[in-house]
Amino acid sequence: MARHGLSRMMTVDGIRLAGVTVGGLESAVRVPDWRLCFDMGRGDMETVKVGRVLFTHAHLDHMAGAPWHCATRDLMGMAPPSYWVPAPLLGRFQAMMEAWRALSGSALPHEVHGVEPGDWVPLDGRGLRGARVFRTFHRAPSVGYALVERRTRLRPELVGLPGSALGARRLAGEEITESVEEVRLAYTGDTGPEVLEEPCVQRARVLLLELTFLDGRVSVEKAEERGHIHLEHLLGRGEYLLNPHVVAIHLSARYDRDEAERILDARLPSALRARLRLFR
């Protein structure tokens, strides 16, 4: 079995990513510039510093760190964390924290919100940054999150006009700007390949895509049963995965890094291989 549990760091398209993501063992991916973490299979002192955790689903390798994270922040005098979980899990998440309160005698201060596909999670006070929740396809209730930046730009047909002309149009009451949303990054969590159809996934500049199995050691059928993506699912799908940057996450611990890179080199079309990196 490959070594695991080592925190990785990489910068993709100007976004720093840090953490661990190994199928079945542990997933917790921090995005320091957005002051959040996706999932928390177990905590470490770096994740304690992050006050916002967006959980994709409740398998233990993605969520078991929550009570420890909450208690450790409290112990260290940090502000109560905020958590987001798929809406069908909200009641059980609250009951889990309540059980830990009773077991540990700790207050475990935090807030938790249930989210559904389409929801907007505000991540700044001005509505310019947030996470758009999207559908994923796992064997348990699950969602993915897309980090979205909203900005205002000149309407494309007006680009190139002199300032005086733009000013005249504005004075005449014309709307010369428009609001655009850019999906900077999408994190799928655990999911089958159906997620490739999701607009947030297709529009992401950086796609953190689960890719758990790479070869016949686990069959495509088994991958589908477990709600995971197999490399076979990505082959021959040139119309998908047009994202400028794809980061494969959640690789099974049965592959070590060098072996995985070799398999990807051999099997992926070169245009996709050039855009795909392994977070491992």
Ligand SMILES: [Zn+2]
């Ligand atoms: Zn899972």
